[in-house]
Amino acid sequence: MKRFLLVAGIFLMSVCAVNAQEPTIEQASAAAKAASSVEVKTKEVPDSLNWKFSGIVGANMTQTQLVNWAAGGNSNLTGIIFANLFLNYKKGNIAWDSNLDTELGAMFSSDFNRYPWRKASDKFNFYTKFGWEFHKTWFLAILGSFRTQYMYDYDYEPVKADPHNDRILSSRCLNPSYTDLSVGIDWKPNDIFSVYLSPLAGRLTTATYKPLREKYGVDTNKTFKMEVGLTFKAAVTYDKIKNLKIFSAITLFTPYTKKFGNFNVDWDFMISYQFLKVLNVSLTTALRYYDEVMIPGKVSKHGYTECARVQFKEVLGLGIGYSF
Numbered sequence: 001m002k003r004f005l006l007v008a009g010i011f012l013m014s015v016c017a018v019n020a021q022e023p024t025i026e027q028a029s030a031a032a033k034a035a036s037s038v039e040v041k042t043k044e045v046p047d048s049l050n051w052k053f054s055g056i057v058g059a060n061m062t063q064t065q066l067v068n069w070a071a072g073g074n075s076n077l078t079g080i081i082f083a084n085l086f087l088n089y090k091k092g093n094i095a096w097d098s099n100l101d102t103e104l105g106a107m108f109s110s111d112f113n114r115y116p117w118r119k120a121s122d123k124f125n126f127y128t129k130f131g132w133e134f135h136k137t138w139f140l141a142i143l144g145s146f147r148t149q150y151m152y153d154y155d156y157e158p159v160k161a162d163p164h165n166d167r168i169l170s171s172r173c174l175n176p177s178y179t180d181l182s183v184g185i186d187w188k189p190n191d192i193f194s195v196y197l198s199p200l201a202g203r204l205t206t207a208t209y210k211p212l213r214e215k216y217g218v219d220t221n222k223t224f225k226m227e228v229g230l231t232f233k234a235a236v237t238y239d240k241i242k243n244l245k246i247f248s249a250i251t252l253f254t255p256y257t258k259k260f261g262n263f264n265v266d267w268d269f270m271i272s273y274q275f276l277k278v279l280n281v282s283l284t285t286a287l288r289y290y291d292e293v294m295i296p297g298k299v300s301k302h303g304y305t306e307c308a309r310v311q312f313k314e315v316l317g318l319g320i321g322y323s324f
Contacts, residue, residue: 055085056245056272058280058321060105074112078120080105080317082284084247084270086237088191093133095188101125101247101268103284103315104150114166115156121315122149123286125268129196131186141186143196143233145251147266148177155296172209176216179204180253182231194235201231203253217292229255243274243323265289272321280321286313 061079082103089096105121112118125147131139154167184198205225207213218225235249250267254260265288272282288311295309 050089050091052088052090053086054088054239054245054324055083056274056280056282056321056323057083057085058272058282058319060280060282060315060317060319062317074109076107076109076111078105078107080121080315082282084245084272095131095133095139096129097131097194098128099126099249101270105315115154118156119151119153121313122151122153124148124150129186131188137187137189139186139188141184141196143180143182143184143186143198143231145180146177148174169209169211170215171212175207175209175212176218177206179206180231180251184231192236192238192240196231196233198231201229201253203227203229203231203255215294217290227255227257229253229257229260244272245323246271259291262291263289264291272323274321274323278320278322279318280323281318282316282321284315287311 059079059081061077063077065075080103083100084102085100087098102124103121104123105119107118107120108116109118110116125145127143127145129141129143131141133139149171150173152172153170155170156167180201180203182198182201184196184200186194186196188194203226205216205218205227206223207216207218208223210220213220213222230253232252233249236246238244238246248267248269250265252263252265254263267287268285270282270284272280274280289308291308293308293311294306295311296306
């Protein structure tokens with residue numbers, strides 16, 4: 001009897017031990033569900049880190065005073081405010097680059113008997129480019145841009161003299177303006193350099209003020225001119241050295257008309273350096289050539305002439321600036 005009780009006790013103890021070590025079907029099912037509900041958390045890069053905002057804003061001022069200066073000239077006070085801003089986005093195969101280049105300046109000279117206040121500089125250039133990378137550094141891209149000026153400007157003491165008016169209106173807001181939209185291939189080997197080519201590019205030229213339409217190649221009975229052609233753009237943006245920024249962009253456009261091969265040229269260049277935290281020295285240049293924009297020439301024995309000419313502007317300034 002004692003032996004029987006001992007064997008029965010050992011059997012019951014072994015059964016209890018097995019049940020304690022091996023979970024039931026319900027327990028196993030609950031454990032499986034719990035394990036499946038555990039999510040593996042991965043550290044994602046915040047979307048804000050894919051954006052890069054940089055640029056420079058500032059103001060320059062120059063003053064010239066001449067007294068009995070035999071070589072000639074005009075005493076003047078000139079001030080210019082400017083901004084060149086960049087916003088770039090890069091995530092995966094998507095790249096989006098935008099740029100705003102703008103400035104406005106005025107000049108005052110007491111040497112001018114009439115109109116002592118005159119415009120010194122006026123520019124509004126905006127472009128944006130959205131691209132999808134289909135092979136390494138090659139992108140299928142859409143590019144849009146808009147260029148105009150803010151204020152009225154005049155030719156003073158014009159070549160074509162008018163006895164009743166000593167100035168002639170040369171431009172105003174949206175007169176002219178140029179809006180470009182194109183689809184093409186963009187090559188971006190790095191963050192500094194890019195080249196864009198589009199065989200399908202449209203350009204809208206506006207001149208809402210009738211007296212200015214002929215000057216900018218717009219039909220006098222219309223407010224705009226639409227052209228389709230080929231465009232090429234190359235740009236350099238360098239900011240690898242602290243406080244130094246260099247930007248240069250050239251855009252060429254030729255329409256698919258009888259004038260195919262006659263390129264309209266826009267070339268902008270800017271270099272700036274910030275020192276002593278708040279002072280900034282900058283040099284900006286702009287070169288333009290438009291085949292249908294008529295520029296007055298000098299009166300000669302052949303009479304008064306107007307034709308397309310190379311336009312060039314240069315501004316060298318020292319003033320207050322903030323670079324970021």
